[in-house]
Amino acid sequence: MVLYVxxxxxxxxxxVDEFKSLIWTPRYYEPGDFELYAPANNxxxxxxxxxNYIMREDDPDHAMIIEDVKIxxxxxxxxxxxxSGRDLKSILYRRIVxxxxxxxxxxxxxxxxxxxxxxxxxxxxxxxxxxxxxxxxSAGSDAMSVQYTCDNLGEVTEAICKxxxxxxxxxxxxxxxxxxxxxxxxxxxxxFQDENPYVVxxxxxxxxxxxxxxESTRKFYNVANVGGEGEGDERKFATAGDAxxxxxxxxxLYVDKRNVSSNNGEIPAxxxxxxxxxxxxxxxxxxxxxxxxxxxVQSLGNFNIGIDFDLGDIxxxxxxxxxxxxxxxxxxxxxxxxxGRHIVPTFEAIRTETEYWVDESGNxxxxxxxxxxxxR
Numbered sequence: 001m002v003l004y005v006x007x008x009x010x011x012x013x014x015x016v017d018e019f020k021s022l023i024w025t026p027r028y029y030e031p032g033d034f035e036l037y038a039p040a041n042n043x044x045x046x047x048x049x050x051x052n053y054i055m056r057e058d059d060p061d062h063a064m065i066i067e068d069v070k071i072x073x074x075x076x077x078x079x080x081x082x083x084s085g086r087d088l089k090s091i092l093y094r095r096i097v098x099x100x101x102x103x104x105x106x107x108x109x110x111x112x113x114x115x116x117x118x119x120x121x122x123x124x125x126x127x128x129x130x131x132x133x134x135x136x137x138s139a140g141s142d143a144m145s146v147q148y149t150c151d152n153l154g155e156v157t158e159a160i161c162k163x164x165x166x167x168x169x170x171x172x173x174x175x176x177x178x179x180x181x182x183x184x185x186x187x188x189x190x191x192f193q194d195e196n197p198y199v200v201x202x203x204x205x206x207x208x209x210x211x212x213x214x215e216s217t218r219k220f221y222n223v224a225n226v227g228g229e230g231e232g233d234e235r236k237f238a239t240a241g242d243a244x245x246x247x248x249x250x251x252x253l254y255v256d257k258r259n260v261s262s263n264n265g266e267i268p269a270x271x272x273x274x275x276x277x278x279x280x281x282x283x284x285x286x287x288x289x290x291x292x293x294x295x296x297v298q299s300l301g302n303f304n305i306g307i308d309f310d311l312g313d314i315x316x317x318x319x320x321x322x323x324x325x326x327x328x329x330x331x332x333x334x335x336x337x338x339x340g341r342h343i344v345p346t347f348e349a350i351r352t353e354t355e356y357w358v359d360e361s362g363n364x365x366x367x368x369x370x371x372x373x374x375x376r
Contacts, residue, residue, distance in 0.1 A: 001017075001022070001056065001057060001058070001336060002015055002016070002017045002056075002057040003015065003016040003017070003019075003022070003036070003054055003055065003056060003057070004054070004055045004056075004057065005047045005048065005052055005053070005054060005055075006052060006053035006054075006055060006063065006174065007052055007053075008051050008052065008053075009177065010053065010172065010174050010177040011174075012174065013047065013052075014043070014047045016036070016038060016044065016047065016048070016054075018038065018039060019036055019037060019038035019039075020037045020038060020039070020080070020337065020338070021035075021036075021037045021335065021336065021337035021338075022034070022035070022036050022037075022334075022335070022336045022337075023035045023036075023333060023334070023335045024056065024064075024333075024334045024335075025331055025332065025333045025334065026062070026087070026311050026331070026332055027311075027330060027331045028167040028186070028311055028312045028328070028329070028330045028331065029158055029161050029162050029167065029168075029330060030089070030158050031086040031087050031088075031089040031090040031093070031154070032062075032064070032086065032087040032089070032331075033064070033084065033085065033086045033087070034054065034064045034084060034085060034086075034087075035082065035083075035084040036048070036054065036082070036083050036084070037080065037081075037082050038080065038081055038082075039078060039079065039080060039081070040071050040072070040073070040079035040080050040081040041079070044081055045071060045081060048066060048069065048081055048083045049066065049069065050066055050067065050068075050069055051065065051066060052065075052066050053065055053066070054066060054083075054085075055174075060174070061171040061172065061173075062087060062088070062171060062172070063087065063088055063172050063174075064085050064086065064087050065085045065086060065087070065088065065090060065091075066083045066084075066085045067084065067085035067086060067090075068082075068083065068084045068085060069081070069082075069083050070082045070083075087170070088170035088171075088172060088179055089154070089168065089169070089170045090154065091119075091129060091132070091170065091179075092119070092153045092154035092157050092170075093152060093153070093154030093155070094154075095118045095119055095127065095152075095153040095154075096118070096150050096151060096152055096153055097114060097117075097118060097148040097149065097150060097151050097152075097153055097156060098117070098118055098122070098124075098127070098150070099117075099149070100147065100148075100149040100259075100261060100263075101113065101114065101117065101147065101148050101149070102146075102147045102267070102275070103144060103145065103146050103147070103148075104144075104145045105143070105144070106140055106141055106142060106143060106144065107137075107140030107141070107142050107143075107144050107160060107164055107166065107183070108137035108138070108139075108140035108141065108183065110140075110144055110146070110160070111137065111140060111157065111160065111181075111183070112134060112137065114148075114153060114156065114157070115132075115134060115153075115181060116134075118153050119132050119153070120132055120133065120134070129179070130177075131176070131177050131178045131179055132178075132179045132180075132181070133178060133179070133180050133181070134180070134181055134182075135171075135180040135181060135182035136182045136183065136184075137182065137183045138183075139166055139183040139184050139185045140164070140166060140183045142164045144160070144163075144164075144278065145271075145274055145275060145278050146275060146278040146279055146282065147260045147261070147275045147279070148259075149259040149260070149261070150259065151259075159282050159283075159285065159286065160282070161183070162285050162286060163281065163282050163285040165185065165328075166183050166184070166185055167183070167184050167185065167186065167311065167312040168181065168182065168183050168184070169181070169182050169183075169184065170182075184312065185312065186310070186311065186312025186313040186314060186328060186329065187309075187310075187312075187313045187314070188313070188314045189308075189309060189313050189314060189315050189316075190314045190315060190316050190326040190350075191316060191326070192326060197308070198316065199303055199308055199309045199313070199315040199316065200315065200316040200317075200318065201297060201303075201315060201316070201317045201318070201345075201347075202316075202317070202318035202319075203318075203319070203320055204318065205302060206302075207297055207302050207303060208297055208317075208318075208319075209297065211317070211319040211320075213319055213323055215289065216289070217251075217289050219287055220251055220287055220288060220289045221241070221251045221252065221253035221284060221287040222241050222242040222245045222249075222250065222251050222284065222287075223239065223240070223241040223242060223245055223250055223251065223252045223253070223284075224239070224240040224241050224252070224253045224254070224255045224280035224281075224283055224284050225237060225239060225252065225253070225254050225255070225280075226238045226239070226240055226255045226257050226276040226277065226279055226280040226283075227254065227255070227256055227257060227258065227276075228257050228258065228260050228262075228272065228275075228276045229258060229260065229261055229262060236262075236272065236273070236276070237276070238273045238274075238276035238277040238280065239277070239280070240255075240276075240277045240278075240279075240280025240281045240283075240284060241280065241281070241284050253283065253284070253287060255279060255280050255283045257276055257279045257280075260272075260275055260276060260279060297343050297344070297345060305332065305343065309329065310329070311329055311330075311331070311332055312328065312329060312330075313328070313329050314326060314327065314328050314329075314350060315327060315328075315329060315347070317347050325347070325349045325350070326349070326350045327347035327348060327349050327350060328347065328348050328350055329345045329346070329347060330346050330347070330348045331345070331346040332344075332345050332346075333345075333346070
């Protein structure tokens with residue numbers, strides 16, 4: 001595989017075609033990342049410098065930004081250089097929501113406002129990112145209402161996308177040096193649809209080499225008490241989350257949102273309470289039970305990346321013990337080294353309790369055609 005190196009002006013300045021290993025990981029909800037380990041010589045050290053871009057020959061629409069550089073000298077075993085960084089989505093983490101911003105409308109209109117005011121056409125032109133524009137945001141049709149003040153723009157974008165199950169991307173056209181932000185939703189290829197062919201990763205189909213299943217409630221919360229403006233008895237609060245949660249099934253979290261302001265009563269009390277509750281819902285969206293698969297799949301198996309499935313798609317995953325789940329592909333680790341190419345998707349469970357039946361043992365769920373699931 002050939003890697004192109006671009007300078008900060010998006011001009012191609014060289015290639016890297018000899019390396020020891022490359023790990024390239026696009027991600028659905030957050031910036032992707034990479035790590036390149038190569039022999040160090042005058043040419044590679046001159047090309048692989050901080051803030052230059054790396055682009056794969058087979059993916060000219062995406063680029064990674066070099067953020068970390070490590071050079072190791074060893075006269076006996078040879079000199080090496082290791083560079084790593086994140087993709088163009090990481091640019092959003094260089095900005096904050098500079099002033100108090102209230103969003104009311106769809107996810108698309110909210111992100112349009114945030115990006116226009118903090119990246120594309122900010123009042124302070126020094127904050128603008130040249131060539132950055134908005135692309136297709138049609139996937140963001142859900143309604144939202146929230147307020148931000150001085151929050152990190154990347155973290156805000158990530159939280160909004162996670163709350164509504166959306167992926168986001170920043171692509172580049174190196175001919176025009178233009179970057180474009182877009183939203184998308186992966187295709188559903190699970191058993192719970194009939195529009196797309198099913199994609200099932202399982203030892204039974206000899207397309208899943210190994211899996212790691214993890215489940216944890218350590219960071220789970222389902223009810224939030226959100227504190228807004230005011231002091232003492234005058235402080236304003238709102239409750240968010242599962243109103244029916246009680247007893248040992250209730251996990252409470254405090255969310256400090258003093259920076260959400262009513263602007264001295266300009267925002268009506270009812271609307272202000274909704275803003276606090278929405279902020280609580282956003283926080284709870286990242287506090288779910290951790291249920292995730294990581295699986296190493298056959299690179300030349302019966303399903304091919306980019307054809308049968310892709311980042312963000314919802315698929316079925318089954319391990320050796322029959323643990324099965326309708327899961328979204330949230331990352332795809334693509335590793336090339338001396339032993340070959342290895343593809344390791346990360347699957348995040350889709351929580352859809354209402355679509356399953358409890359079998360008579362009460363330990364797991366079964367759908368109408370007998371498929372067994374443990375995710376609840």
